[in-house]
Amino acid sequence: MSLVDLANPSRFLKFANRALPWLGGVTVIAFAFGLNQAMGAPDDYQQGATVKIMFLHVPSAWLGMLAWGIMSIAALGTLVWRHPLADVAAKAAAPIGAAFTLLCLVTGSLWGRPEWGTYWVWDARLTSELVLFLLYLGVIALWRTVEDPSRAARAAAILTLVGAVDLPIIKFSVDWWNTLHQGASVFRLGGSTIYPTILMPLLVMAVAFTLLFVTLHIAAMRNEILRRRVRTLRLMQAQATS
Amino acid sequence: MTSLGALLIRDMRLAVRVGGGALIGVLFFLVVVTLVPFAVGPDLALLKRIGPAVLWLAALLASLLALDRLFAVDHEDGSLDLLLMSKTPLELVVAVKGVAHWLTTGLPLVVAAPLIGLLLNLDAAAQAGLVLTLLVGTPALTFIGMIGAAIAVALRRGGLLLAVLVLPLTVPVLIFGVAAANAVLLGAAPFGTPFTILCALSLASLVVGPFAAAAALRQEIE
Numbered sequence: 001m002s003l004v005d006l007a008n009p010s011r012f013l014k015f016a017n018r019a020l021p022w023l024g025g026v027t028v029i030a031f032a033f034g035l036n037q038a039m040g041a042p043d044d045y046q047q048g049a050t051v052k053i054m055f056l057h058v059p060s061a062w063l064g065m066l067a068w069g070i071m072s073i074a075a076l077g078t079l080v081w082r083h084p085l086a087d088v089a090a091k092a093a094a095p096i097g098a099a100f101t102l103l104c105l106v107t108g109s110l111w112g113r114p115e116w117g118t119y120w121v122w123d124a125r126l127t128s129e130l131v132l133f134l135l136y137l138g139v140i141a142l143w144r145t146v147e148d149p150s151r152a153a154r155a156a157a158i159l160t161l162v163g164a165v166d167l168p169i170i171k172f173s174v175d176w177w178n179t180l181h182q183g184a185s186v187f188r189l190g191g192s193t194i195y196p197t198i199l200m201p202l203l204v205m206a207v208a209f210t211l212l213f214v215t216l217h218i219a220a221m222r223n224e225i226l227r228r229r230v231r232t233l234r235l236m237q238a239q240a241t242s
Numbered sequence: 243m244t245s246l247g248a249l250l251i252r253d254m255r256l257a258v259r260v261g262g263g264a265l266i267g268v269l270f271f272l273v274v275v276t277l278v279p280f281a282v283g284p285d286l287a288l289l290k291r292i293g294p295a296v297l298w299l300a301a302l303l304a305s306l307l308a309l310d311r312l313f314a315v316d317h318e319d320g321s322l323d324l325l326l327m328s329k330t331p332l333e334l335v336v337a338v339k340g341v342a343h344w345l346t347t348g349l350p351l352v353v354a355a356p357l358i359g360l361l362l363n364l365d366a367a368a369q370a371g372l373v374l375t376l377l378v379g380t381p382a383l384t385f386i387g388m389i390g391a392a393i394a395v396a397l398r399r400g401g402l403l404l405a406v407l408v409l410p411l412t413v414p415v416l417i418f419g420v421a422a423a424n425a426v427l428l429g430a431a432p433f434g435t436p437f438t439i440l441c442a443l444s445l446a447s448l449v450v451g452p453f454a455a456a457a458a459l460r461q462e463i464e
Contacts, residue, residue, distance in 0.1 A: 127413070135411075138406045138410060142393070154462070155462065158393060159393055162454055
């Protein structure tokens with residue numbers, strides 16, 4: 001079975017039903033391993049145990065951005081090929097991405113309170129992340145305003161592509177502006193500045209979070225396809241009775 | 243070219259005549275700024291300090307409120323369908339509509355800003371900085387906002403949704419507009435850096451806005 005076959009919604013449903021239990025199982029194992037490693041990681045010499053917030057904060061920030069990236073690719077699929085599965089992928093990713101972005105903001109402010117002495121500062125990284133959260137809510141609001149799903153998909157696709165300008169701003173905000181939020185530490189020229197005993201659990205947690213996202217996304221896509229089928233059946237039934 | 247010119251004149255005529263409501267934006271601008279001293283108190287030093295920020299925020303809201311009629315009126319009376327079917331590229335049509343909209347709603351805000359700035363105790367240099375930043379920045383607000391207007395064109399309750407969609411995208415314009423205006427007022431930071439970035443934002447939105455809005459209109463109406 002190639003990737004093109006998956007574009008057929010029925011085949012996708014079959015694939016989703018078969019893959020989801022496995023994905024869920026692997027996600028649970030990855031989280032068990034990652035959380036265990038995170039608990040075993042040494043405390044930071046300055047921050048103490050609060051450094052462990054990073055194991056939730058950084059992966060959720062990455063996934064909040066990844067979800068918008070996936071929505072942007074799906075938006076291209078919607079606008080260029082008018083593919084219904086791309087609509088479904090974009091719609092299903094929005095609430096999950098919003099949840100991860102909110103998680104990132106909440107863990108970040110809980111981390112900021114002991115380390116910076118404040119829950120919130122108007123620094124470039126924090127502001128651009130908050131804008132991403134607002135964009136997510138706007139897209140979700142748009143999906144809920146337009147009744148016809150394929151028209152909603154096209155409107156949301158254009159908004160998603162325009163909103164994608166926020167992604168590089170978030171990524172490079174710590175380089176362009178002199179911010180309170182620390183600069184890039186994991187992916188940078190000259191190697192990571194994080195000590196391996198803390199970096200390894202972080203990467204494992206990132207894998208676990210990504211698996212969680214993939215599982216939730218495929219499950220949400222399956223639910224959306226089923227929801228659309230129910231909608232079509234209801235419309236046909238109403239037509240038949242009238 | 244003549245068809246685009248005719249469209250520009252038509253849109254501007256429609257805006258300034260009865261039912262167009264071009265100057266309501268300026269009135270809204272004035273009312274919002276008048277409300278601020280009631281909220282923060284009539285302390286002139288404080289009002290001067292926050293003046294550029296208040297005027298920028300009021301201009302942003304005023305230009306946003308006018309935007310939901312940018313395509314909606316033409317959609318209701320059917321002339322948008324004619325524009326879609328015409329031989330002129332839709333991107334150019336949308337850009338001309340944006341220019342006409344800015345000339346009738348954005349430019350009056352810029353002209354009124356010095357008068358309204360007097361209410362907030364701004365001196366001549368601060369006024370000049372403010373007018374310059376608004377002159378450069380309000381086109382960006384119009385051309386970013388037109389994307390939202392095109393997306394929301396066929397919705398029944400588009401106005402509130404338009405605000406939710408567009409306002410997050412206007413954050414950079416607000417940041418650099420206020421930064422440049424404050425640089426003149428306080429003299430602490432250079433004026434050129436935020437001002438050139440503001441110019442760049444306007445130029446970029448001038449390109450991106452018409453293409454995205456035209457794409458949205460094509461998708462919405464068929």
